[in-house]
Amino acid sequence: MYALRIAKIIPQPNNNITFQLESTDGGYPPYKAGQFITLSFMFGDREVRRSYSLNSSPDYNEPLSITVKRVENGEISRLLHHTISEGDIVQAMEPQGLFIYEPEQYKVRTLFLFAAGIGITPLYSILKTALLVEEKSKVVLVYSNRSADQAPFREELEEWAKRFPDRLTIVWIYSNSKYLMKARLNRDYILSIVKDHLVGPKEDALCYTCGPVIYMDLCRFTLLGMGFDTNQIKRETFLLPENEEDDDDETEKVIDTTSYQIKLHFQDETYALEIPYNKSILDVGLEHKIKLPYSCRSGMCSTCIAQCSKGKVRMDYNEVLTDREMENGRILLCTGHPLEHGTEIEVL
Template sequence: MHKLRITNIIPRENHNVTINFEPVSGEFPTYKAGQFLTLSFEFANRELRRSYSFSSSPDVDEPLSITVKRVENGEISRFLHHKIQEGDIVDALDPQGLFIYEPIEDSERTVFLFAAGIGITPLFSILKSALVRESKSKIVLAYSNSSPEVTPFKEELQEWAKKYPDRLQIIWIYSNSKNLMTARLNRDYILSILKNHLPAPHQDVLFYTCGPVIYMDLCRFTLLGMGFDESQIKRETFLLPENEEDDDDETEKEVDKTTYSIKLNFQGQSYHLDIPYNKSILDVGLENKIKLPYSCKSGMCSTCISNCSQGKVRMSYNEVLTDREVENGRILLCTGHPIEPDTIIDVF
């Protein structure tokens, strides 16, 4: 755990706030563009963790910073918006996340960034790293908001566009636009953007998307339909979909209510745990005072990735692991439920 001091709090458009930090002692671990920071808080003898993407870039001389959107019923987001002050010290875990950009200084590629609202946060970090570290690569940012007045980082992005006029193209998309054809991102609009900015060969193209799930699915399915490979398309999810169930599916589903025993290997020790059907492996591990790695508890980050070396695990939600990784035994502790007896889990 790291101690970080808040050095500055900057209000942003549309109920967002940027928080700058400095390490209290020593150096903060190196992070990568696109990763997130997990903050840990103690309230009434319970630990709450929340993860926020870095809006700063590790390749730019600027403070370590995150940007947080106020959530009406969000306990931590309201605390960060209304309670914290400059000089306060908070606890933070090591940077995490697989939604990263790895600069290659001699590369000459085109990077498309599709952002909606506060989804710009990790993409702003990626944009800055790509422009600073790669002198030949070009960045195309398609940025969706309801209006110019509520667009986070609008002025900062305009400054970056002025600084790199030949390498950064920003497509501002506003839903209040009078031109309905370009008021919202849609399949035809994506095709048009790529037609105007897509270089050849296509192998040197990367796509990063961040926003609501339906927004990212639109980007992904359109790009896959154009023939791009899965490996070229990255996505970062902030919120769970409101409803993952099919409203038209009224069939009665059989629920396995068996309690399965598992062996959990972590930091050189083995733990034998009984996992009831309505609790995840992470839930039971934490109840047994095992200091397992975790952050989002929702299957949307990579902090609790582990390996199932024996038996089988069902995940109630997975926004991180690929089908191949799942086939090879990778699981998420936070949404993982054993479905066979004597399952063995190895925590990284």
């Protein structure tokens, strides 16, 4: 854990606040552009963790920063927006996440960044790293908001565009626009943006998306249809998708209510656990006071990746692991449920 001091609180449009953080011992935790940091809060004996993408860049001389949207009835959101003050200390875990950008100084490529609302936070970090470290790449930010006055970092982004006029293009999309064809991102709009701004080999381009699931699916399916490879398209999810189930599906759902015995290997210790059907492996591990790594608890952040070395595990939700990784036994503890007695899991 890192003890970080709230150095500055900066109001942002649309109920967002940026928190600049400083180390209490003179050093920042190392991180990569696009990663998130998890804050830990104790309420008596109860620990609550929340993850926030870093909008600061490790390649720019600026404070470690996160931006938090006010969420109605959000326990930690309310705390950060209404209680935390400059000078307060918060506990943070190591920065994590696979939604990262690895810059290559002399690479000639186009970097397409698709952001909706507060989804700009990790993409702002990536944008700065790409412009500062690389010399020949072109960055195209496609940024959707309700209106210009509700777009976080609008003035800062305009300054970056002035600083790098030949390498940064920003496509501002406002849903209150009277020009309805370009008031929202759509398939044809994506096609025209890529056609107009792609430089360098198409196979070298990278596409990052961050926003609502439907928004990211639109980007992904359109880009795949244009011939981009799946490895060129990356996404970061903040919230679980809603209404995943088909209300018209009347197929009888068969629920396995068996409790399975497993072995959990973690930090040179082996734990024999019984996992009931309605609890995840992470849930039971934490109940046994095992200090397992976790953050989002919803299958979206990669913190709790583990290896199933024996038996089988199903996951309720997964936004992180690829099909190949799952075929090779990778699982997420937070949404994972064993399907066989004797299942063995190695925490990575």
